[in-house]
Amino acid sequence: MDFVLENALVFIGSKLIPKSVLVKEGKIAALEQSVHAAKRIDCKGNILLPGLIDAHVHFRIPGGAQKEDWSTGSAAALAGGVTTVIDMPNNNPSCTTRKALADKEKVAKADSKCNFAFHFGASNDNMRELEQVDGIASFKVFLGASTGNLLITDPAILRKVFSIAKERNIAVVVHAEDEDIIKENTAMAKEKGWNHAKYHSKIRTCEAETKSIEKALALQDEIGNKLHILHISSAQGLELVKEAKQNREGITCEATPHHLFLTEESTENLGNFAKMNPSLKSREDVNALWKGLRQGAIDLIATDHAPHTIQEKEKPYWEAPSGVPGIETMLPLLLDAVNKEKIELKTIVEKCCIAPARVYGFESRGEIKVGKDADLTLIDLQKKKTIKNGQLQTKCNWSPFATWELQGSVERVFVRGRLD
Template sequence: MNDCLIINAELVNEGRRFHADVRLRNGRIEHIGGDLTSMGNERIVDAAGRWLLPGMIDDQVHFREPGLTHKADIESESRACAAGGITSYMEMPNTRPPATNREALEAKYARAAQVSRVNYAFYLGATNDNLEEIRTLDPRSAPGIKVFMGASTGNMLVDDPAILDAIFRDAPTPIITHCEDTPMILANEEVAKARWGEDIPPEQHPLIRSREACIKSTRLAISLASKHGTRLHVLHISTADECALFEPGPLAGKRITAETCVHFLHFSDADYARLGHRIKCNPAIKTAADREAITRALAEGRIDVLATDHAPHLAAEKAEPYVRAPSGLPLVQYALQCALERVFDGHLTLERAVEAVTHAPATLFDVRERGYLREGYHADLVLVDPRKPHTVTADEVLSKCGWSPFEGYTFRSSIAATFVNGQPVWLDGRLDDAVRGQRLEFAR
């Protein structure tokens, strides 16, 4: 049965909560209403009062394919997305080879069409020498252009001021930026090496990847965008200071927007003693005061989007000394549950959380007919049980790296079902590996 009727659900959509049934037909939401009756040829899912949300759109993931597939790949990480209620993702270009030209970009799309369990899109990466690729990019072929204004792999650090200015002037899509000042970071790291050698204590990471490095680079991105009227989206805000650089309020009409990640809402520098390099990431997790300020900024709309920056590495790699331990952590399987913890804590309304993880990325990137519970839209949905706690264990982790920073933590909700284009890819703790996602389309 390819069609489905979801009954007795509490829908959360576009600032409203209401009880209704939802019929899914031919991959779309056909009807939302009360007391819908079965047509006899469809699967019935009784939501039993659980929350029915539009599926999370994660606009910031690293799936490591091609070139680093010992850590992760599109198939494994998209399976983890399905289990976590993420129905669409936008993947970063810093693979090997990097997606800095049309051929590499389209190769990723071709691979995802074969193996991705959820919907997908891929960014074009900026370098110091691919300005023509950026200028001539079809804006419908990628969600945006990723600019690393901080350290990255290969030649993807854009540090030529003239090229950076030209990218901000000529980009045909939104620019998304990783903002950290590399010279400041390198200087801090040399000071730390002089004291500790290669085995720098993990709690030094937010001092090496300092708040000053973040603020300086974010200010530069905002100044360039203001100069050229660029549509700019600044990723993974990690400091209270940066929050103040963005305007509060609704997304509509903003040219400069910001995003944070679930781990910045959950962890603080106090957790380095327990988790060490497992929570080493760039930019770094900082203080509890930063965490509280970021959460407030998300609540008031200074920060518009909540995503993951999912970046898996093997546990053995994370166990290396500081200078060799890579930055990044696996997050997609538990990201939505982590976001909802802020709702249970009273720091975010449920409606605001849904806006930040789904509506806002759909609007910001002009995603066609997804990100909302609307009749006629693609049926990308997640059914959340707010009354069934879930304790994370290593044996359930679907990411290829095989571990989670949330191991042992009990979330106050669980993911009961995930629907991708009307198909239940995750239902009652089981994954349907026959489901395939679709390429995201951009209405530009």
């Protein structure tokens, strides 16, 4: 259906400009002061952004349907202004074969309300799959154990993964935490009787992150492949990435909303509901991440949306899984930060729209331009809403940000010209 969006402040380039947006056959067909179309949608003076791209989600299919699925996950995405997601491979079974990828794609095509792509898991024994798989966003590598069975600790295998990525011009995205340090700290924690999430950052430490980042950067320097550091959480880790980026190309990194808006002190009240990998860090680390965002050291923001049921999170610390939902709350949190003058709106668009499209090759998305996909998010920068457990689209139906009142809300979302 063709239509025109009128009476909107449209984010074009790096500015808000009053324009009418003509949508035809799922594409942006014109950006003018006034456009004629049979169907007209009044945006009521609100702001029209490119649809957000969340490059790091766990929609839990296959193997975790009690936590999330493509129907609920994509509904949560749209509620949060996200029109494209890239799903991670640590499912059950893991997405490490072309068959597993095809199976995931079939389900997503049937159930997803938003655009999607997939990261492909690198394991100890799937080099042939890495050489032959097509249509993926990246090779995902775990250097520290987390949900799933994709840990790689053998340097020879890691070198082979990076080399295949270089040959095929595919990015390697890395969960950077050092497994040896985590194991050593875990043994110490159990010996001391630590049994609360407030100790999580003393187990999965800044040192674990920085040592792992050093390893990944050293190998990337040798091989020359594209490398993306996922969910960076510490000032030290960010500094390593900044230094490497000054000396060579092909390196990017991301930060998550929970590492930007929560600290390790949040675990005192939230307990396991603030348990995730990497762990939350200190206020000083959080401040460094915000500075990195403003100065351009952090390339993109992605949620690491990793839902678990309330029942799973209520288990004792050592049994409770790591991960928190976030896709529904990312944009409201960031808009609230705009209202508090902590970040500029253009930075949100750069980190959540333009940069993810550039890093992962979505040439038709990420900007409001004639010829691009009509993936659009309409926001009200003034409206206030309170995040409430039990009133969310994500299947797990809770948030670590529950009770937060935020100024800035998602009003309408369009995916390839469809009003969702």
